[in-house]
Every structure is written in structure tokens, then in C-alpha cells.
Amino acid sequence: MTGFLWCFSLVLAGAGPAGQIAYVSGTEQEDQCVCIVDLSCGAVSRIGAGSRDGRPVWSPDGSKLAFSTSQPDGLGICIGYPDGAAPRRLAHARKWNRNPRWSPDGAFLAYEADDGQGFDHQIVVNDVNAGTESTWAGGKTGVMRPVWLPNARIFDIASMTEDLAWRDAQDQAVVNYEPGNSPIILAEGLTGPKGKYSIDLFLVTPASLARLMPQNNYVEWAAEPSPDGRNIAFESNDGGDREIFLASRTGVSDVTNHRAADWNPSWSSDSEWLAFESFRDGRRGVYRVHAGTARVSPVATDTISDNWSPSWSPDGKWIVFVSNRTGNPDIFVASPTGDDVKRITDSPGSDLAPAWRPEVKR
Amino acid sequence: MKRRWLVLLLLAAGPAAVARQPDGTLGIIRAPNNGIPVIVLPGATFEAALTSQAELRLADANGQHALSVEWSALPDGFANGHCTVPAETAAGTYALEASVNGQTDRNERAVFVRGTFPDTYILAHLTDTHIGANRNNRASGEVLRGAIDVLNKSEAAFVAVTGDLTDGGEIGQFQTFLKVIDTCLLPTFVCPGNHDRKALNYESFFGTLTYMFWFGRDGYLCFDTKDFMTADELGSQDADLEIYRRAIKPARWSIGLTHRYEPDMGMRSQIVLFIDDPLDHLVMGHWHRANEDNEKTVPWGTTTLTVTPAAVDGFGRMFDISPKGVKPRPPQRIVTTE
Numbered sequence: 274m275t276g277f278l279w280c281f282s283l284v285l286a287g288a289g290p291a292g293q294i295a296y297v298s299g300t301e302q303e304d305q306c307v308c309i310v311d312l313s314c315g316a317v318s319r320i321g322a323g324s325r326d327g328r329p330v331w332s333p334d335g336s337k338l339a340f341s342t343s344q345p346d347g348l349g350i351c352i353g354y355p356d357g358a359a360p361r362r363l364a365h366a367r368k369w370n371r372n373p374r375w376s377p378d379g380a381f382l383a384y385e386a387d388d389g390q391g392f393d394h395q396i397v398v399n400d401v402n403a404g405t406e407s408t409w410a411g412g413k414t415g416v417m418r419p420v421w422l423p424n425a426r427i428f429d430i431a432s433m434t435e436d437l438a439w440r441d442a443q444d445q446a447v448v449n450y451e452p453g454n455s456p457i458i459l460a461e462g463l464t465g466p467k468g469k470y471s472i473d474l475f476l477v478t479p480a481s482l483a484r485l486m487p488q489n490n491y492v493e494w495a496a497e498p499s500p501d502g503r504n505i506a507f508e509s510n511d512g513g514d515r516e517i518f519l520a521s522r523t524g525v526s527d528v529t530n531h532r533a534a535d536w537n538p539s540w541s542s543d544s545e546w547l548a549f550e551s552f553r554d555g556r557r558g559v560y561r562v563h564a565g566t567a568r569v570s571p572v573a574t575d576t577i578s579d580n581w582s583p584s585w586s587p588d589g590k591w592i593v594f595v596s597n598r599t600g601n602p603d604i605f606v607a608s609p610t611g612d613d614v615k616r617i618t619d620s621p622g623s624d625l626a627p628a629w630r631p632e633v634k635r
Numbered sequence: 636m637k638r639r640w641l642v643l644l645l646l647a648a649g650p651a652a653v654a655r656q657p658d659g660t661l662g663i664i665r666a667p668n669n670g671i672p673v674i675v676l677p678g679a680t681f682e683a684a685l686t687s688q689a690e691l692r693l694a695d696a697n698g699q700h701a702l703s704v705e706w707s708a709l710p711d712g713f714a715n716g717h718c719t720v721p722a723e724t725a726a727g728t729y730a731l732e733a734s735v736n737g738q739t740d741r742n743e744r745a746v747f748v749r750g751t752f753p754d755t756y757i758l759a760h761l762t763d764t765h766i767g768a769n770r771n772n773r774a775s776g777e778v779l780r781g782a783i784d785v786l787n788k789s790e791a792a793f794v795a796v797t798g799d800l801t802d803g804g805e806i807g808q809f810q811t812f813l814k815v816i817d818t819c820l821l822p823t824f825v826c827p828g829n830h831d832r833k834a835l836n837y838e839s840f841f842g843t844l845t846y847m848f849w850f851g852r853d854g855y856l857c858f859d860t861k862d863f864m865t866a867d868e869l870g871s872q873d874a875d876l877e878i879y880r881r882a883i884k885p886a887r888w889s890i891g892l893t894h895r896y897e898p899d900m901g902m903r904s905q906i907v908l909f910i911d912d913p914l915d916h917l918v919m920g921h922w923h924r925a926n927e928d929n930e931k932t933v934p935w936g937t938t939t940l941t942v943t944p945a946a947v948d949g950f951g952r953m954f955d956i957s958p959k960g961v962k963p964r965p966p967q968r969i970v971t972t973e
Contacts, residue, residue, distance in 0.1 A: 297869060300835065301832075301834065301835060305869075327868050327869070328868050328869060341868075369899070371868065372868070387899060389897075389899055390899075391897075391898045391899060392898050392899065392934075393899075394899075417902065418902075461902075467934065468932055468934050468936075469934075469935075469936050470934050470935055470936075472902075492906065492910050492911070494902065494903075494906060510906075510910065510911050514911060515906070515911055533881075534877055534881075534907075534911070536903075537870075550870075550874075552874075552877060552878065552881070555878075556874070556878070557874035557877070557878075577707075577708070577709060577710060578710045579874045581870045581874065582869075582870050595870065597710055598710055599710055599711060600710045600711025600712070600713075601711070602871070623869075623871065625869040625870065625871065626868070626869045626870070
């Protein structure tokens with residue numbers, strides 16, 4: 274589980290990626306553990322609980338990580354600290370708690386919670402300091418994968434178009450949002466009759482939820498707001514296969530149009546670029562697209578192995594990703610143009626779900 | 636977790652055959668094997684995964700057939716052999732043999748050569764064999780042996796065994812499973828279940844968790860998602876599912892073989908398998924009972940679901956596959972457990 278491979282040459286070259294990357298490492302799901310690799314020396318430290326640890330998510334100030342891990346009969350959310358302090362397990366009312374996301378101020382964690390009884394997922398928000406849970410969306414079920422909106426820029430109600438509006442379950446516009454008031458969560462929710470479900474994007478407040486876009490026949494997923502709050506990237510099978518779309522105040526557009534599947538968008542910190550996964554070259558590869566021009570270019574592709582889980586460095590000069598090009602999944606970084614590829618980890622198991630630590634504000 | 640490269644091999648003509656060491660785990664030949672065999676026509680091709688390039692041949696009691704092989708590299712130094720079955724090869728069951736550096740590796744029941752693929756055929760489904768369990772008066776191995784004896788006399792084209800092959804994922808239980816399953820005269824395709832997940836024992840005996848194969852114009856996708864619960868979040872499995880699902884998209888019928896499906900399994904997997912390109916049919920076990928009155932369905936629309944009771948309790952089920960569709964017969968008790 275060491276990342277020394279590239280460090281020596283990096284010192285000689287005098288340039289390269291900097292900072293810390295969190296990731297999950299293990300030989301099987303039972304021993305998967307959140308780790309951090311320090312790019313200055315390649316040293317790896319184990320941060321997680323080490324039992325089915327899930328994708329780590331940095332707090333906005335880079336001081337801590339949230340991830341799911343085993344709890345009796347399910348999964349719970351755990352907070353880990355890069356300074357080596359003991360991880361803290363949150364208390365939960367429900368058995369399965371996963372996909373944690375930090376609020377913009379780092380004071381709250383939103384995650385989906387269920388008891389394993391089908392689509393009974395609810396959005397739960399945890400006041401991290403108080404350790405208390407509250408259920409959002411008025412307690413409605415079938416709501417998954419929460420992510421906080423960084424601000425209210427996208428909800429300039431005066432200029433909102435027909436493509437992007439607050440809508441309730443009956444597809445009626447319900448503009449009850451007060452800019453600057455309560456924080457907003459973006460989430461995916463089940464729609465349609467039982468047995469013929471679909472998934473749409475919803476805006477979630479403590480008491481309610483409303484459609485982001487008019488009801489359609491497509492299945493949306495993996496919504497990610499840009500850091501500047503001006504766009505929302507999401508997947509949809511509109512067009513026959515999975516594509517990445519952008520929603521903004523001016524409308525909705527397909528930015529990765531291709532007959533192969535494109536999924537899992539990841540924003541650069543300047544909100545200009547999206548890294549994503551695509552099967553357009555046969556295997557799963559990492560690509561990037563400029564949000565303004567929709568021009569796609571490859572970052573990490575291969576004909577016999579997979580590359581996935583892209584995440585940007587805070588300065589936007591590097592993309593970290595997972596590749597199994599050497600046999601089992603390891604962490605690599607490359608420049609956004611795909612040049613200067615460096616292997617970061619070399620563990621005997623799988624190294625997965627990398628996330629670059631945000632620049633720590635002092 | 637050295638299993639990911641194996642899934643690269645199974646796209647073209649179907650999965651490849653596996654060689655086994657004295658303890659029953661995989662040796663030089665990783666795929667195909669007697670849990671993931673290939674079914675081919677004379678003159679057709681299949682893919683084999685080996686730890687290194689080797690001389691490859693088909694072998695049966697009547698002799699050997701050298702294989703023409705085109706090699707390509709796989710990650711981690713392994714080798715992929717694109718093998719052509721000699722056109723004069725007679726229909727039958729063959730072992731795959733590999734020789735390299737004075738060592739020979741042989742995997743029984745790895746390659747099944749057929750004269751033709753019929754438009755109408757029977758799929759035999761067993762699930763939850765739970766080798767090592769003490770659920771009934773007869774030992775689980777005896778029950779499975781009895782079921783195999785019945786299937787050997789049936790007109791089924793092949794057998795799918797969808798998980799919980801063992802009761803505890805122990806090495807000895809997998810060894811017993813292999814010993815019994817090798818009495819089957821039909822090709823046997825397996826996938827893992829929750830009871831098979833102990834360390835990487837399943838992988839050491841069968842290689843990959845996810846694969847696809849063709850039987851004539853029908854495409855089969857074998858997987859286990861529910862019990863690989865972190866796979867969706869970490870992206871460990873979804874590329875394989877997407878690539879295999881796309882590969883069998885032209886199939887007359889696309890059929891999923893899995894241990895269990897639950898609506899709360901990872902959404903990425905469900906999007907791939909049941910939403911963007913819905914499988915026509917899903918076949919599973921796990922419940923140890925049938926899906927009475929369609930009490931549960933795949934809730935995304937078109938994929939139909941059939942649940943077969945446990946083989947350890949003496950049950951199995953036949954499916955009639957024809958131009959009209961995938962028609963499950965009622966589950967039947969095919970062997971006594973007393």
C-alpha cells in the first residue's frame with residue numbers, strides 16, 4: 274500500500290502533483306479501509322474503520338473525511354481525520370446509511386438512509402457537532418444520493434425557464450424557495466407507479482421536495498452542481514443511452530453526446546471542466562469535457578483495462594483516477610491532457626474512489 | 636483482488652476454460668473452467684486466459700486437437716489466447732490442456748463442442764446447493780449428486796447454478812462442489828452467492844464474479860451485485876456489467892443469471908441491467924422458495940423475474956427457451972432429501 278513508485282523521479286524532476294489523496298484500499302469488501310497518501314513522500318496512513326469502508330468525501334475545509342463503514346446489520350457514517358485522530362462513528366436511527374456529502378459550511382452531513390426494505394431511502398441530515406439526525410423532504414421515501422447546492426445562483430426565479438423550475442409531484446410549478454434562506458439539497462427520487470419506476474432530480478428542503486425539471490420519460494442520476502453554483506451536471510438516458518447533461522438557468526444541454534454510455538461527472542474546482550467516465554473506446558475510460566464548448570478529450574483510456582473514478586486536484590492541474598492497467602486497481606494521476614501519468618499506489622489489493630484533499634484554508 | 640482482468644476475456648465467443656491445481660484452485664489456465672465453460676461450434680473461436688502463453692489443445696478420450704491461438708497481453712502479465720477450434724472437431728465434451736516450461740495443466744469439462752445451436756432448447760436451473768449444510772437428512776453433496784443424475788437424463792442444453800454453491804465459502808466445500816458438479820454431463824455455469832463470500836475463495840476456484848456467454852443467439856450475463864455491496868459506490872463492477880450488457884444487446888433473448896436481486900442494491904447496476912438496456916429475463920435463487928404470484932418484480936418495467944427454490948432442498952426448475960420467449964416451468968422437486 275505504498276506510493277513511493279513515482280516519488281524519486283518526482284523529486285528529480287522538481288514538479289508534480291502535490292497534497293494528499295484519500296482513497297479506499299482492500300483485498301475484498303470486508304477489509305476495505307479509507308487511507309490517505311501524502312504526495313510529497315508517498316507515505317500512506319490508514320484513516321478508516323477498515324470494514325466495508327465506502328467512498329471518502331472531504332469536508333470543504335479539508336479537515337476531515339466522511340465515509341460509510343460497517344455497523345451492526347448495515348452501514349453507518351464515519352468521520353475520519355487526516356491527523357490520525359480516532360475516527361468518529363455517527364449514531365443512526367436506520368440500518369443502512371451511505372453516500373454522505375458535506376454541507377458547504379461543513380457543519381452538516383447529508384446522506385441516504387434506509388432499512389433495506391426496498392426503496393425506502395430517505396434523506397437524512399446530521400448536525401455533526403450535535404450528533405443529531407433530522408429527516409428531510411418531509412420524510413418522503415424513495416429519495417437517494419443527496420448533494421448540497423453551494424449557493425442559490427441557479428435559482429434566479431425571475432429568469433427561470435420551462436426547463437428548470439420547481440415542480441411538485443404533480444408537475445406543478447411550486448416556487449416557494451426564498452433565496453438565501455434555507456440550504457438546498459439536490460437528490461434523485463423515484464417517480465412513477467410501482468413496478469414502472471423512473472428517477473428524476475429533485476430539490477430537497479427539510480419539509481418538502483420538488484422536481485428540478487418537468488417530468489419526462491428518462492432516468493436521471495449522478496447529479497453534481499458546479500462549485501460556482503451556476504450549473505448542475507447529471508446523467509440521463511435521454512437520447513437512447515446514458516449521456517451527461519448540464520442544467521443551468523438558460524436551459525438543459527447534452528455535453529457528451531455519444532452512442533456509448535457516459536457517466537459519473539466530476540467538476541473541476543474552477544467550474545470550467547467536467548471529468549467523466551465513458552465507454553466510447555470500448556473499455557471504461559476517463560475523459561474531460563469543457564462545460565462551455567462541449568468539446569470532449571481523453572484523459573486516461575486503454576484497450577485492455579479500465580480507468581475510472583476521476584477527481585480533480587484543487588488547482589485543476591491534475592486528475593486522479595483508478596486504473597487496473599497493472600492487474601488490480603491502483604491510483605494514478607495524470608495531467609488533464611492525459612500526459613505525465615504517474616502511479617500513486619501499488620497495494621496487493623484494490624485501491625479505489627480517490628478524492629483529492631481541498632486546499633486547507635489557514 | 637486479481638480478478639478484474641479475467642472479465643476482459645469473456646466478450647468474443649464466450650468465456651474460456653480453467654485449469655486446476657491439486658487443491659482444486661485455478662492453475663496456469665484461468666479460464667474457461669468447469670464453472671465457466673465455453674460452448675462452441677467446430678471452427679469457431681473462444682477466449683482463454685492463462686498465467687502465461689502456452690501450447691493449448693482440446694483433449695478427450697479419443698485424443699487431442701491442437702488449437703490455433705493468437706495471443707495478446709492482459710494486465711498483470713497474464714495472456715489472452717484467442718483460440719480457434721479445429722473445423723474437424725467432433726461434437727463432445729473436452730478438457731482444455733496447456734503446456735509450458737515442462738508443466739501441463741488440464742481443466743476438465745471446459746469446452747463443449749456442439750454441431751449446432753437449436754432455436755428451441757431447455758435451460759436447467761439449480762440454485763442454493765449449500766454444500767456443507769446440514770439442512771436435511773441427506774448430505775447436501777448427496778442431494779446435489781442426485782439432482783445432477785436427474786439432469787444428466789434430461790434434455791437440458793446446459794445448467795445454471797446461481798450462487799450459494801457452498802454453505803460457508805470454505806475451501807473444502809468448494810472442493811466437494813467441484814467433485815459433484817464434475818459428474819454432470821452438461822455444461823455448468825456458476826455465479827457466487829452471499830454464502831460463497833469468504834476471503835477470495837470463490838475467485839480462487841472460478842476466477843471472475845461477472846461474465847457473459849452466448850448460447851446460439853441468446854446472451855447470458857452472470858453476476859452477483861447484491862452481495863458485492865460496496866461495488867456500486869466504488870465502481871468495482873459496473874464497467875463489466877455495462878460492457879457485457881452492451882455485448883449481448885443484439886441477442887434474441889438477454890437473460891441474467893444471478894444469486895439475488897433486491898431493489899436496494901446499487902443503483903448503477905440497476906440502471907445498467909434494468910433501465911438503460913433492460914435484460915429480458917432475470918433468473919435467481921436465494922429465497923429458498925418460488926416467487927409466489929409474482930410477489931416481487933423488477934420494478935423498472937420490462938425485465939421479468941423467476942425465483943427457483945433451493946437445490947439443497949431437492950428443487951430445480953426448467954426453462955423453455957424458444958422464439959416465443961423465455962418460459963419458466965413450475966419448480967419441481969427433482970430429488971428427495973430424506
